[in-house]
Amino acid sequence: MTAKTGNILQIDALTMRFGGLTAIDDLSFTAPAKAVTSIIGPNGAGKTTLFNCITGFYKPTTGAVRLFHPVRGETPLETLPSYRVARDAQVVRTFQNIRLFPKMTVLENLIVAQHNPLQNASVFSLAGLFKLAGYRRAETLALEKAMHWLTRLGLTEFADTAAGALPYGTQRRIEIARALCVDPVLLCLDEPAAGLNPRESAALNDLLIHLARDEDIAVLLIEHDMSVVMKVSDHIVVLNYGRKIAEGTPTEVQNDPQVIKAYLGEEEAAA
């Protein structure tokens, strides 16, 4: 398998078994760079399990997850522990059930996301303890980056509020802003539009398209809201019972008989 130019992620014959249950069954697909790739499918199709395999939270039973990192080159993600997938491979994810640091402020959440560069700058906390210039500079940079993403997602007014005290839709956006602070090359979003109102949802669409096209942050998206999926996706992979049943552009997928069957049921069942 060689890296096709223009791909960011390649999944090869991935299988994930939990005891007798096969959550992902021999799945292969590629996700193009500079693009939004959506993973859709009914509940229990294995979408979140796939995310867990890509980001190192699960070790796949068999198969490979290859990242084509712009600097590091080909990186086998399935061999890395989850924190190295984020730190070294720069593949960052959000969670279906939001995982913020609720008692910390929104700004602190975004600074924690920049833990690694800051911790390096603090030289075992010594440079930080004595407030040396190098550390102060790193801190200012981190603060600037945090404020940049807060502004981009329209969250500046909440910067000093405890993250747990904010509404659901706002928390979703904070989680995306926090993930962006890690400087991802691939951003994996697990149902980011859930709980957003139509206006917030439209803003999210624009953001995702902009990230992929202009900032070169490829997006892997799990989403149930088809209005989002069809608008933002360049490429769609449809899963059902852990298997890929269709793949292609939004139009191709929409007209695929297998997909219609998975979502609407078979003719006999409907009749």
Added chain:
Amino acid sequence: MTAVVHLGHSTTLPERLKDAAWIAFVALILGIPMIGLTTVDAGGKLVVQTRWALLGYFIAASFCGRLVLRYVLDALQRRRQAQRTPAATAERRGRFSVLTLLGWLLLGVAIALPIAFSDNRYVVDTATTVLIYVMLGWGLNVVVGLAGLLDLGYVAFYAVGAYTYALLSTQFGWSFWQALPVAGGMAALFGVILGWPTLRLRGDYLAIVTLGFGEIIRIILVNWTELSGGPNGIASIPRPTFFGLPFKPPVDEGPMTFAQYFGIEFVPAHRLIFLYYLILVLALLTNLFVSRLRKLPIGRAWEAVREDEIACKALGMNVTNVKLSAFAIGAMLGGFAGVFFAARQGFISPESFVFTESAIILAIVVLGGMGSQLGVVLASLVLVLLPEIGRDFAEYRMLLFGLAMILIMIWKPGGLLAHREPTLRAPERSP
């Protein structure tokens, strides 16, 4: 029965009277065997006597006490509800400066205390004990309050610090100041040793393992007689000196003493006051160190791990290192406190490092409000002074202690100071 537990509902007078009457009834039931009947030694045999009048007072006191308590609780509840309104935010900012002021005030009292009570050995001694617990509380606060790792065996690190100093000084003649960093490092090493195998554990499971670790250290100290002196402990540990000047009565041809050097008369209280200031400085350094760490990446990482470990991993944080550093630094601070303890007592034995100590230190952190530095000070004052004040009540002392803890937890479920101050704020946006 539920009427006793529910604290926030009834407000009308008849309801309050009914509630108080119920409490009085409970007091009656409890009081008959505990107060109403007593045994008196009458010439070699026990005779049962009754004290109905005293029981009457007791019940009346319960009735009135409940009325007052209820009134206070309701008032507090109303005030708390008022604070939840958005208008209260500005007022709360005002309260933080009150807390800062309280902190400085306490520091002022702490500095002035030995001067005001220079002739009162008991006061200075008790204040030194309070400060040891403050320091231990600040150390454990890193592990429990910030990193959220429930450690029930913290006293082990205190013991490691104390025994390291005791052995280094009695066997190799190291001075207090030489041994201090070594003992701290030793305790930190033990922190890592405990940390390694327990990294995967959380909550209850971690608590059990740390509890076991604390006991293992104590049992090793009891049994490894060649090293630790077993249950007999280690005696005649050298006291810390004032830059080499010992606090001793002057002896001809002996080394220069503190009193001689300054040309003052020897008073045993000098050493006590010196020890007091020593622990005060150590505790303040601990506070400064921990407050600074909290605002550094490592401190924020500790809090983030407490809040959500999985999110930390997803952001590229090596949770293993973060937890180990919390264990190591918490243990190191406990070790420092242990060195001071050994130097102050001059004698240590495993009896000083039992589980109760761990429990008290943990209670200080929880009661103070997890993660709050000032809260630890207030809680140490409460937890050390209450039993001291309670000495007059003899056997009711621990009862009083328990009652006070229950009351505080009812009024302040998040600890005395549950507020969390952000580690940094957004820069002012240019208009």
